[in-house]
Amino acid sequence: MRIGINGLGRIGRGFLKTIWEDPRLQVTALNDVAEGAVLAHLLRHDSYYGPWDTPVTAVPEGISVGGRTMPLYHCASPSDIPWEEWGVEWVVEATGKFKSRRALEGHRCNVLLTASSQEADRQVVFGVNHESILPGELLLSATSCTTHCVVPPLWVLHERFGARSVLFNTVHCYNVGQTLVDAPQKDLRRARAGALNIIPTTTSASLALEAVLPELKGRIRGMAVRVPAPAVSLTEITLQVERTASPEAVTDCLQEAADGGLKGILALSREELVSQDFLASTASSTVDLPLLQVQEDLVRLIAWYDNEWGYVHRLVDLLAYLEGRQT
Numbered sequence: 662m663r664i665g666i667n668g669l670g671r672i673g674r675g676f677l678k679t680i681w682e683d684p685r686l687q688v689t690a691l692n693d694v695a696e697g698a699v700l701a702h703l704l705r706h707d708s709y710y711g712p713w714d715t716p717v718t719a720v721p722e723g724i725s726v727g728g729r730t731m732p733l734y735h736c737a738s739p740s741d742i743p744w745e746e747w748g749v750e751w752v753v754e755a756t757g758k759f760k761s762r763r764a765l766e767g768h769r770c771n772v773l774l775t776a777s778s779q780e781a782d783r784q785v786v787f788g789v790n791h792e793s794i795l796p797g798e799l800l801l802s803a804t805s806c807t808t809h810c811v812v813p814p815l816w817v818l819h820e821r822f823g824a825r826s827v828l829f830n831t832v833h834c835y836n837v838g839q840t841l842v843d844a845p846q847k848d849l850r851r852a853r854a855g856a857l858n859i860i861p862t863t864t865s866a867s868l869a870l871e872a873v874l875p876e877l878k879g880r881i882r883g884m885a886v887r888v889p890a891p892a893v894s895l896t897e898i899t900l901q902v903e904r905t906a907s908p909e910a911v912t913d914c915l916q917e918a919a920d921g922g923l924k925g926i927l928a929l930s931r932e933e934l935v936s937q938d939f940l941a942s943t944a945s946s947t948v949d950l951p952l953l954q955v956q957e958d959l960v961r962l963i964a965w966y967d968n969e970w971g972y973v974h975r976l977v978d979l980l981a982y983l984e985g986r987q988t
């Protein structure tokens with residue numbers, strides 16, 4: 662499968678590094694508004710994950726990674742990027758700027774959007790609903806990192822105990838959607854310095870969760886609290902369940918899923934850990950078992966996630982799955 666990346670930011674670069682190891686998939690063209698020399702530098706050096714051991718340089722034709730050169734375009738609009746010259750079949754749209762069907766159709770090829778969008782043909786959480794993608798669904802949303810954290814354990818517990826009502830709160834590291842210093846933004850709390858404040862705000866995950874688990878429509882509500890940590894987040898998920906639950910029964914069914922159909926996606930942690938311990942975790946969601954609480958019909962879980970690294974691995978898993986389905 663020949664892939665293009667639009668937007669070499671946190672997600673675009675992490676995706677490129679992850680996919681580089683996969684022989685089934687090949688990135689053949691890149692687009693970002695930034696200069697090649699700057700992007701090559703940011704690929705070589707990363708404040709969270711350290712240096713990339715694959716050599717990267719900016720060359721006149723684009724960016725050379727491990728001796729292979731990919732063209733780099735600087736088009737601000739998807740409709741101007743000449744993906745067809747490079748045989749691109751799927752574009753990973755990771756600018757954060759384009760979410761409407763109209764804008765995404767500008768790419769003129771299949772699109773995997775790295776954000777939630779109600780206008781996508783399907784919102785996909787790999788491991789849970791990827792097998793329901795229909796052959797004609799060619800504008801896919803990979804939802805959000807928080808959706809990938811909440812859905813796997815919620816799905817498992819809903820199947821076993823029945824979720825009557827769900828509340829979640831993601832305690833999320835700051836990201837590019839916030840500001841370093843106080844600066845105007847529509848969301849007045851996000852307008853405040855991200856590395857200084859605990860910032861209650863919204864999350865796009867609520868709507869995406871309902872799209873992925875439609876049987877829970879109208880029964881899920883969520884919020885986010887952005888905190889002064891640069892990487893790794895956690896979500897607190899509280900379910901009101903229909904059938905009797907106990908800590909042992911909850912642990913057993915999560916363990917079964919983590920060892921079975923959700924292997925590599927849902928993980929369990931039994932140690933008393935903190936956020937840095939989950940840096941570069943490739944799981945979508947790691948349930949912290951010592952923090953599990955069950956009281957009457959309420960079950961409360963805490964699940965950790967590296968909001969970048971786990972997510973980019975699922976993007977690669979999804980494209981590899983689609984590639985396998987074609988052949």
Ligand SMILES: NC(=O)c1ccc[n+]([C@@H]2O[C@H](COP(=O)([O-])OP(=O)(O)OC[C@H]3O[C@@H](n4cnc5c(N)ncnc54)[C@H](OP(=O)(O)O)[C@@H]3O)[C@@H](O)[C@H]2O)c1
Pocket residue numbers: 667668669670671672673692693694695736737738755756757758775776804805806836837968969972
């Ligand atoms: N970060 C996370 O944890 C995370 C997790 C899951 C999903 N996502 C989603 O992934 C998307 C990207 O997030 P991110 O954190 O990677 O953001 P980011 O670091 O800001 O990356 C976006 C990149 O796209 C470039 N860009 C901006 N406008 C462009 C345009 N018109 N054409 C081409 N390139 C353009 C940006 O350049 P400039 O910097 O010069 O503007 C930047 O290099 C967002 O939708 C976000 O919600 C993020």
